[in-house]
Amino acid sequence: MLASPEPVDLVYVTAKGEVITAPNVVSLKYDHYAGCRNIKHLNSGEIRKIRDCLILQINGCEVFM
DSSP: OOSSSSOEEEEEEOTTSOEEEEEEEEEEEEETTTTEEEEEETTTOOEEEEEGGGEEEETTEEOOO
16 A cells, blocks of 8 residues: 555554554555665655554555565
8 A cells, every 4th residue: 555656544653652543645665675665745745764563554454564
């Protein structure tokens, strides 16, 4: 789902333990060795780096890694 250029809704945990709901984001770059990806918030243009293991939901579906 994240490999496609279609926007998705994500729920993930930050390094500080905060749960972030990120609607309307796209995945830009994925680093297989580090397990990180860059996501871009389409509403604000902000780019963030998140770890795949901290993703809780994609489009409302729970993720099990």
